[in-house]
Every structure is written in C-alpha cells, then in structure tokens.
Amino acid sequence: MTPAVISLRSGRATARRMASLAAAGRLLRLELKRNAMPYVLPLLAAVFFFDTVRTADGFPPVWTVRASVIGDHMLFEFSAFAGGIAAWAGSRERRRKALDLVASTPRAAWARLSVTLAGTLGWLLLAFLAGVAAIYIPTALQASWGGPPLWPVLAGVAGVIAVTMIGFTCGVAVPGRFTGPLVAIGVLVLYQAGFREALGLTASPASSGTFALLSPAGAVPSVDAGVYHHVAPDVSAVQVMFMGGIAVALLGVLGLAAALRQPAAADSLRSLRALLAGGDDWLLRAVAVVLVAAGVAASWTAYSLAGTARLTATGWQIPALHDAASDRPVPFIPDCTSGPRGFKVCVHPAFSGYLSEVATALDPVAAEIAGLPGAPVRAEQVASTGTWPSGYGPSRTAGNPPVFQYSGEQVGDLFGVFWGIPAGDWPDWRAGFQQGLLDSFLTGPPHPAAAARTGPAPLGAAQQAVEDGLMIAAGSQPPLRIGQRDHPGGQITAAASRFASLPASARHAWLAAHLPALRAGTITAAQIP
Amino acid sequence: MTATAAVLKPAPARTAGPGRAGVRLAWLHIRSRRVPAGVLALAVCGGVLHAALHWHWAFGSGPYAQQIPMITEAGAAAVITVTSHSPFGETERATGRWLPYLRLFAAAGMCGLAIALLQLGAAGESLNEGILVLARNVTGITGIGLLCSLVTGGLLAWTLPLGYLAFCQYALLQGWTAPWTWPVRPPADRGAWICACAVFTAGLLLLTIRGPRTRLSDEE
Secondary structure, eight states, X not given: OOHHHHHHHHHHHHHHHHHHXXXXXXXXXXXXXXXXXXXXXXXXXXXXXXXXXXXXXXXXXXXXXXXXHIIIIIHHHHHHHHHHHHHHHHTHHHHTTOHHHHHTSSSOXXXXXXXXXXXXXXXXXXXXXXXXXXXXXXXHHHOSSOOOOXXXXXHHHHHHHHHHXXXXXXXXXXXXXXXXXXXXXXXXXXXXXXXXXXXXXOSOHHHHOHHHHHOSOOOOOOTTTTTSBOOOSHHHHHHHHHHHHHHHHHHHHHHHHHHHTSOOOSSHHHHHHHHHHSSSOHHHHHHHHHHHHHHHHHHHHHHHHHHTOEEETTEEEOTTTOOGGGGSBOOOOOEEEEOTTOOEEEEOGGGGGGHHHHHHHHHHHHHHHTTSTTOOSEEEEOOOOEETTTEEOOOEXXXXXXXXXXXXXXXXXXXXXXXXXXXXXXXXHHHHHHHHHHHHHHSOOOBOGGGOOSOOOOXXXXXXXXXXXXXXXXXXXXXXXXXXXXXXXXXXXXHHHHHHHSOHHHHHHHHHHHHHHHHHTOOOGGGOO | OOHHHHHXXXXXXXXXXXXXXXXXXXXXXXHHTTHHHHHHHHHHHHHHHHHHHHTTOSOSSSGGGGHHHHHHHHHHHHHHHHTTXXXXXXXXXXXXXXXXXXXXXXXXXXXXXXXXXHHHHHTTSOOTTHHHHHHHHHHHHHHHHHHHHHHHOGGGTTHHHHHHHHHHHHHHHHTOOOTTOGGGSOTTOHHHHHHHHHHHHHHHHHHHHHOOOOOXXXXX
C-alpha cells in the first residue's frame, strides 16, 4: 500500500468522523431548540428567586453558609422540574407514536435517547449553574473573607444529573401522562425524607441512618463554618459518588432499554447472553452492562463509606477519604478595634462588618469593671463549638490576662449573634453582648482556657442585680432572661436601680471590695448599696 | 319468508336507553382521559402519604411537618390536572354537547376521590393539620393545575402546581400569612379557604367552558 493510499483512507476516516460529529451537533442543536425545558425555566426562575435567593440574602455573607442553600433549597426546586421534565422528554417517542419510525433509523436507540437526554440535561445544568452564579456573585461582592466553595456545587450538579437520569429512564421505561408528575413527586418525597434524616443526624451515622449523610439537604451550618477550619469534602465527595453512580447505572439501563422491552427468556443466563449478542451492536450493549455494574458499584461503595463517617470538632470525616491536612486551622489576622474607653475587641475578618457594633456594645460595660480582678482586658471571637439543634458552646472569660471569648453563634443568652441581625435596630442584641461579658465576670474568676468549656453558672439574685445595675449605668435596658423572675417585691429591680444610681467611682469601689463575696454568692440583693 | 328477505330484514335495533347511553358516554370519556390509571396514581399518592406518616419520613410537628403531606397533595392535584388532556382535540369539541358537563364532573369527581384516597392513606396515622387542610390543599392546587391546563395543555399542566408547591415550601418555613398561600395556613383560616375555593372554582369553570389547550402534537 502506497503512502498516498494510506493518506487517502486516513483522510476519508477523518471526514467521516467530522461528518458524524457535525450530525450529532446538529441533532443536539435541534434537541436544545425543541426541548420543553425552556418553557419551564421562567417558572423555575420565579421559584428560585422566592425561595433560594431570598433565603441566601437573609444569611450573612459567609461562603459556606450561603453555599448551603444549594443543597437545602435550590436542589429541591430543580428536582421537582428536572425529574418531571426529563420523564416528559424520555416518553416523547411513545407520546408522538414514533417508536416504529425511529426504530428504523440507522442509529442505536442509545444514541438517539442520549441526544434527547443531553438536550434536557444541558438546559438543566445551564439553569443550575446560572442559579449558582446568582448566589455566588452577590456573596463575592459582600463577603469580606474567603472564597467560593466548589463541593456544594459539585454535589448539586450530581444531584441534578441523578434526578434527570431517574426521570428520563422512567419516561423511557414507563411512558405515560402520569409518569412526569409521579416521578417529580417521588423525587421530592425522597428529598424531604433525606432532609428529615439529616436533621436528626447524631454522632453515629449507624444509629441514625447512612441515608442521612447521603442526603444533599441538611441542617444549616454554623455561621462560622469553613471560617476557622476548612469544611472537609469527605461527605460531599461521597454524595457525588453516590449520585454519580446512580446516574451512570441508569445511563447503562438506557442502553439496554430497547432490549429490556423484549420479553425475557425463562433462563436468565441465556437471557443475558441474548441481550448481549442480539441486535445490531453487541458492543454497545456490553458497554451498557459495564456501565450498570460500575454505577451500582460506585453507589454501593459510597453508601459503605458513608457508614464509616464520624463526627469530629471540624465536622464529618470519612477515614478512607479524609485528608489530615484539611484539619489544620485556617490562618487569619483578626480585625481589631478599641472603643472610646479603650476596650479592645477583635472579630474574625469574615465578620468585620460587625466589629464596630460589638465594640460599641462592650466598651461601656468593660469600662465599668476595668481593673477589677478577673475583668477581661479584651474580647475576641473564637470558633463556635457544637452543632444545631443540640446547641453551641457558651461564651466565657479565660486566660491570663483574662480575655472574653465569644463565638458567632452564642454570647451569653443571645443566640445567632452574627446571623444578619441588624444590631443597631435591636437594642437586645447589644444588651445580649453586655450580659455575656458580665455573666462570666460575675460568676467566677477566669479559668484556664482548657477548663472553661462549661461557661458561667446561672446568676444569683445579687449577681443579677449588680449586672442589671451595671448595664443600666452603661445606658442599656437589661433584657429579661428566659425563665427569669424577679424576687417578691421586685428586689432585683430595686437593687439594680440603687446600684446604677451610684456614682461610677462608688460602684467601682464597692465591686472591688465585695467581688469575691459576690462571686461566692454570700451577698444578698438587699445588701447592695 | 325467503332467505333473501330474512337477510334484508333489519336486525332488531339495540335499544339503549338514555341512561345507559349516558353511562357509556361517561365511561368512554373517562377512559379517553386515562382516569382509571389516574385513580391508580391517586392511590399511589395515598400510599406514599401513608408510608411517610407510618415510617416517620415526615416531621411530627412544627413547620416541617406539613412538607411531605403537601407534596403528596400537590401530586394528587397534578394527577387530576393531567387527566384533563383529551387525545381527540378539536374533533371531540365539534361533536359532543355533553363534553363540558363531562369535563366538569370528571374533574370534580377526581378531586373528591383524591381527597378520599389521601384521607384513606392518612387513616390511623397522625396527619399534621388534619383532613381539612388536606382537602383545601387538594382543591386549591387542583384549581391552579386546571387553570394551567388552559395555557399549557393537560399533559404539562402539572408544572404550575409543582412550582406552587416549591414556593409554599418556602412560605411554610418563613411563616407567611397571606391567604393565597393556603397550604401554610391553619385549618380554620377563612381567607385561605376563600382563596383555595375561588381558584378551584375558576379553574373548574374555565375548564368546563373552554377545555384544556389542545395541540396536534399532544398525543399519547
């Protein structure tokens, strides 16, 4: 064979491949044009705006918190429409009574269905990624620290693909007018059942169901999630593997769909051989079987891995996937400022928008107790410990010199401290910070950092009166604590008023003299000047 | 009588009374709309509701408790709206003067049946907010679907109920009080009842008068 002939043959093969690609591109373009999804997009966009965008807007501009709406809200809306519309697209050949017509085309059923699937999936993924951009772009403009997390996006994309594959396969296998809505409803019920499990998740996945960890929806993370430590991608990776496995297996099922419609032989082994050997392209069918096996194996592996997960201080970890390097704290330089009276307050740079509010709140009460034994010399934000709904660790004063440590979740009795509460519009927010600082000051001397995990004990009547008096003197109205009742005759209120009306120097002197007794609980409210 | 005469003698006409003909007409109508399969789909919705309540897939109380019941109710409403699709289109409209009444009774009957089947699914289990909210949700969301069928046709009329469902999941968690978000309102809320019934009445009347949108390509 001469080089010229080889070159000619090679050129023809290339031309054939190009023509084939061009035909596929033309088919895909037609499919994108004729797909039902664009007609549903306005409705999906409206629901997305009302639910996902508005929810994200209500969250503080912290990347991990804002990204949580992808699994918790966005995927719900996309699941409803992805499942239904994919089933609608999958049942099209039957709906148009074109089964016999398309069966005579020189293309494998798999290729034909894949184009329809690709068109539907293309629209859905385009819409999904546009939705992610609608969440991430405002966050990028507002966030003062960090960068966009990609794992929630990947898990969301895997979820959309899996739901689309489920819907499409159901549409191909059971074409009918009820398939679309029933698939959508089934997917939504599965989603909500997973969400229910995820909210009830305890420290051991074995006791509360592995399904809970595989659910992309879950509890809203703490406000500083991903701020002090990286969020380990273990659970997201397992979710992607699980849902990706489902999608791959169903893609294989689609390849076998035409053959599966034939009545199965009694002997399953002979049936499998017939399935592989029958028809015009046994290779495609063998690939389909491999895909089914690979998909099932991936999903099963992911399920097994999720069962080994354990809860640590930095979140869920799966030993087989975990990278110990991700456990290291994320380095940062805190944003600090001092109030007019010199009390230094620091926050994590992700929450720098709250710095002046916190400093304004703490500075007056810190000045009231400045110089007394155990009085904090500064306040700093630390990582919140614990999870919702079991509760977060309390604020405390620890170290030498004493430092008031608070988290973005809880200060004293105030919860959800940095959850976008407009501090200036809500006096109780400021008073909550002051209470938190005074609680730990009045109930005892500062502990070493390691021993200060339990937080301050409940205040006695005299301690409460002194705290209220200090807050009144600082210009705040003490908020009533949950379950708090004054003593008969309003002893606490009266003592607080008396104490607040004293000159600042007299208050300070009395505290200096009686602080140990006050902390020990041996002073009554009536003894307060 | 010759053989020829016997052959030519007209066969005795099958005397079908107006009642029997009416029943046959109604049966043909509901069969053409796949109502029997629709009843099966409604039973599936009832079964899902029963399973969700029995195995505690749903929350027992609080705002989340209404989520899965609402999904099954929206699913039942979607099934009802899909049965409004006719495979005959314009031809059928031109021939039958009973068609509007058949549409009316089919949709209303399916709605009643859906409420009954869902209630049956919830029997013996603790259904959050009870049968009244279930009935209100099914009627109201069915009304939305029937209105949607005038624009999209019956086969895609399930999209708007699902969109409304997704929106109501948000309204539920945000504690909306607007009467048009009736799925999140308590059973005795008069405004919610008025809104749900108004939407259902409007949808049913317009479906009765105009019928769902039909296109030649809408076949099944």
